[in-house]
Amino acid sequence: MNLVASTEDREFQAQVKDFISDHLTDDIRRAGRLATSVFADPELTMAWQRILHAKGWAAPHWPVEYGGTGWTLSQRAIFAEALINADAPPLIPMGLMMCGPCLIGYGTDTQKNELLPRILSGEDFWCQGYSEPDAGSDLVSLRTSAIRDGDDYIINGSKIWTTYAHHANKMFCLVRTCKESKPQSGISFLLLDMNLPGITVRPIIGLDEAPEQCEVFFENVRVPASQLVGQENQGWTVAKYLLVFERGGLEYAPVLSVQLAKIRQMAQRQNTADRKTLWQQESFQLNFARCQRDIQALEFTEKRIKSALSSGGNPGALSSMTKVIGTELQQKLTELALSCLGAQALIWQPNALVPSQPAQPLGPEYAVTAVPHYLNTRATSIYGGSNEVQRNIIAKMVLGL
């Protein structure tokens, strides 16, 4: 066992930091700082993706032949942490993290050649059509149908919780292509253009009053059969691959550490009755210490999983575990932040959250994001397979119950 970082890694870290400080502009950085969700301002985020793409760093985790960097897992972690520490907005994952790897794994040469470069450059903006009104965590019961008609599929039905569908020009989705077979084997994985006739997008206003999710309706939408990824009726295989990727790929601890450090700074600025700061209150310190402890444990759980991956092991359902722990800690941190701020956090000022031209906030800037972030973060234990479903998975796959 050891924790030693190599000299190469330390040199790499310096290089990454230099690049970021040279290229991350103030307004893009503000987009990261003012983000109250994992989805920052789309325009500025895409601007940042273009900068990274120009350097060849938009998709470090892709194979080199498709535009990846060839970095080690350790280098990828260093890069990710440097971005977080610099308040860079996280890149929008639907293309880079979800659709891209899937095409790399299951796409035809035509699909790969045409689509992967446009994902990297940001020319295509993807959204993910999985959930349906009656199939949230339960994808097996999805009903949006794709019926073969000559060289096309005809799509009818609707999708929900489609993040940024109103910004997207492309969707990858799961559709039912066979009703006779077993529920999960009649599903196919399809790509489509969002401007096709018969598609309607209705943004859903969230608790934070921002339209992040959408409902998407399909009425006799014709999609060429060439847009199928993998075999017909084998969409579940492709989807499962994505789900594993989505869950296993994320690391929560680095973001949480930065958030906690910010909470500490906030607490040091709040005054209390006895002319001390909130930070000096024992009860605050104990809450803080528990969060810090739990974040560090998660950090090492994630390192253990990564280390098992490096040496060829299968982290299996342990990624369900980091999803549960990570999201519940995220929620706890947003609560800790609220507990610092009291009544001043209640002021609702969405105009102060627009990173390109933020209005001057009432009160300190750090208080502006606290409530929207708290509210938005309630979703993390719901999406990506609800934490209840994750617990079922762990019970079955890890504990053998």
Place this chain on the structure above:
Amino acid sequence: MNLVASTEDREFQAQVKDFISDHLTDDIRRAGRLATSVFADPELTMAWQRILHAKGWAAPHWPVEYGGTGWTLSQRAIFAEALINADAPPLIPMGLMMCGPCLIGYGTDTQKNELLPRILSGEDFWCQGYSEPDAGSDLVSLRTSAIRDGDDYIINGSKIWTTYAHHANKMFCLVRTCKESKPQSGISFLLLDMNLPGITVRPIIGLDEAPEQCEVFFENVRVPASQLVGQENQGWTVAKYLLVFERGGLEYAPVLSVQLAKIRQMAQRQNTADRKTLWQQESFQLNFARCQRDIQALEFTEKRIKSALSSGGNPGALSSMTKVIGTELQQKLTELALSCLGAQALIWQPNALVPSQPAQPLGPEYAVTAVPHYLNTRATSIYGGSNEVQRNIIAKMVLGL
């Protein structure tokens, strides 16, 4: 709505307090103080029952004709609280609280005339034979059989978690008298003498190393059929009545309040690094305040249930709720007590817990009971219908799930 106590109640309270301070001897009081379970030292507890019986106060909740007091619910609560505040050991419930009411409800005149006076006087010491090795919270699957043979039943099987079976001369129990009918309708309620041939009692050593529970084995034990209570195969009806009585009859808040007051005194005696007491630590105060808050809420929940009972209402499954809240608060309090004491609580000195001739303890007396009490109290969420089963009941009966 109002909380006002009547003048009569206030006079009654004074009368009760006087009686207790005149009659509760030092060694009986010590038995109450040194108890680490709801079951205090049996000998001293029975001595106390005899004193109360002489005054006619051994079973205030029984109908007057059988030896009850005819008190109002409010007077009964005043009496119960006065006993708790005086550290009187709680009377052993199997006869007075469980078998007695049951006989009053379902017994024959012969059974009532013979047995009830001996319960009041303490001449008979009862134990309850319900649980079996494979039927803990799940009484439906009990298997101890009673087969009719002339005027007798022949009993075979075994019971477990039979509190104080090694002290008892009588048992009331549930036995299976019919295997053909539906599981819960083939059960009968039977009384038996513990000295019958074929009965073996094995005390079970608990976590606190005290033999409180027992296993009881029956090998061809002959019990006269006259010992049946209620109809044959209708034991479930009698048992359900008992369970309701056992759950609804208890009030947790008064005991909890006294325990919390003792914890406060302990905390005021513990010194900390900065020459303050533990009581002065903010973190301790917050833990304490939460417990106090929750106890008071429970107190009023119990008052609301009692008030609903007084006006003829049916508190229904709400008694499951006070069982869950009450026992979980008990457990929390024993943890709070431990948190006051640190390493000194680890000293294991059972001899200091014998109320008749206690050994001089190492360290303060209050530290001697903390760990055994903590350990014993883990059982409260298991017995009397586990808290999991209670939650199932509330989900079904109250929430309609």
Place this chain on the structure above:
Amino acid sequence: MNFELDDEQRLLADSAERFLTQSYSFESRRQRVKQGRQLDHDVWQAFADAGWFHLPFSEAEGGLGGRLQDSMVLMQTLAKGLIIEPLWANTYLAGSLIKRINHPLKQPWLESLMAGKGHFALAVHEYEQAFSITNSCNTLATHEATGYRLNGRKCVVLNAELAQWIFVLANIDDELALLAVERDTAGVHVSGHRLVDGSRAAEVTFNNVLIAEENRLQASGGISLLMQQTLHEAGLALAAEACGIIDALMSTTLAFVKTRKQFGVAIGQFQALQHRLVNMFMMSENCRSLLYAATLKAEERHDDASVVYHRLQAMVAEYGRHIAQECIQLHGGMGMTDEVMVGHYLKRLLCIESLTGDLRHHLLASIEPVSTQANVA
């Protein structure tokens, strides 16, 4: 002891419920929030007509008796509708203050308030200040020949946009003082904004504002005690609202889990969810019990009325948050939208938690100075 509503209270609850059903739909409320209107005059008039502005005031003050229980019933019932109008801020927060002060305008203020005409605000909170009322205050007033000069800034001042008078907590010579400031006075700047729950408040800045000597408010027992009594009475009404919200969350969510299906069954059939719902239910019942306890103890002036009040606040803050968050989780994606009630209930609970003190404040204030034995019931 008796925990039943009397006939009068039942009528009050019925009328409040009828008002919500007939005149306060979720959709109309959303529209008003979106428009940012400061007051819906029809709604406000309906409150006045129903006599709700008179409820917390004694007959001597011109009110309806001022039984705390009645206000409890009203606030508990109206909670379900998430009233955005400044009923609490004006009637309970400012009202509880006004009834306790000595001031020449006291009676006219009360009368206009009860008539639904007078609007008042109490300015307590400041930026970068964890909850504290009594010991620290960066808004300062200095002596002048004819009174005081006030400088400083208050945040989250409820009802400030409508108020004719703002009562401002300030320091004078290192002592806590309350100043009655007319909103139109030179140097007072009110910058209105929305709160997270859709109601409105304002940042109020005081720039060399001249205050007449008589407008330094006096109360027997001093300003600290006045503030404490005001916050307790108003806070009790707010806690009643929180309990009403908790009830609404529970019934909404129970109805939802009985119909929403996943994996082919109603999600209320899943035991893991059932046990969580049972925990939430037990919490909600405990909140109700403490609400009754705190209200009756305050009404009957028990010695421990104050500590029980703080216990109630500490409980609704902690359990209310837990319940609301669980309700959102149980609603799944729908719970995260502006379209269903649960999220709005959570937002209102966030406000309630912060307005009269934080959890730590309430917990520490809930401990009796000396250990007492259990009381006779």
Place this chain on the structure above:
Amino acid sequence: MNFELDDEQRLLADSAERFLTQSYSFESRRQRVKQGRQLDHDVWQAFADAGWFHLPFSEAEGGLGGRLQDSMVLMQTLAKGLIIEPLWANTYLAGSLIKRINHPLKQPWLESLMAGKGHFALAVHEYEQAFSITNSCNTLATHEATGYRLNGRKCVVLNAELAQWIFVLANIDDELALLAVERDTAGVHVSGHRLVDGSRAAEVTFNNVLIAEENRLQASGGISLLMQQTLHEAGLALAAEACGIIDALMSTTLAFVKTRKQFGVAIGQFQALQHRLVNMFMMSENCRSLLYAATLKAEERHDDASVVYHRLQAMVAEYGRHIAQECIQLHGGMGMTDEVMVGHYLKRLLCIESLTGDLRHHLLASIEPVSTQANVA
């Protein structure tokens, strides 16, 4: 980074496991607890033969290298058997102290300890004292011509019955001091007793005990730092034991719920229990992660080794208690008996929690003085 055991560590774990299976049955342990024997010489000799007494000491000290990882593996593995012999008290607690002091007998002490002959005790705890080491101590020593006079009383002194030397934390001139006291000195009274977990300790009173000047222990950096370093090194081994107990609790309980039936099905099929078991499992994995983190950081002398150590202790205390209590609940009535392991594991965890500081102490000590950024892995 690498979290795999190396070959040597695997051998160590195997030998410890073999020892438990072959020579340390639950039944034989119970008998020894009942008899109140202070030491089973066969067991102690087996420890010596296995080289476990040499493990925490460097080669220069005559040991086997003193890699913290090796001790971690040993303590984690032995945990399952609930060793009642004073392996930790003598080798880790006293041993970590001896290796850090300057004293003429230091080397002979270490040698006899490693040979399994020498027994030592560290007397820290006092009655009516919430956890504190550095600032307060009612055991006092006063200056004499030839040394010091010691008066006071220590409680829960592990291994005091067997010890030839007791190291006593005392105050001299309001300064923290450590005195090495021979147990046979006049005025030393050792009153042995059992602890809740079946192991033994003693109350030790000092009545005008004369201590030679040279037996006031010295350490570079002072006594506070010495105590801190000692408790951190020994505490790390103890936390490893706690993690081993947590693992044993989880595997015992998982096996139980898969076989125990209620209402016709294995109770492990109930979703409400499954989710609780998952929470326990996640806690246990987080404990393991922090154990690795704390051990490796201490070994590699990272700046944050100390805060990570305290985080580990705070986590095993809190999560260990939760897990053990849940395991008892899941075992039902059987969990409440002396006859199955789960209750014994809980008892040992109670001891571990109290020996090196309470939860609050560890949490407050786990906060870094300044905010740092996330480190490179």
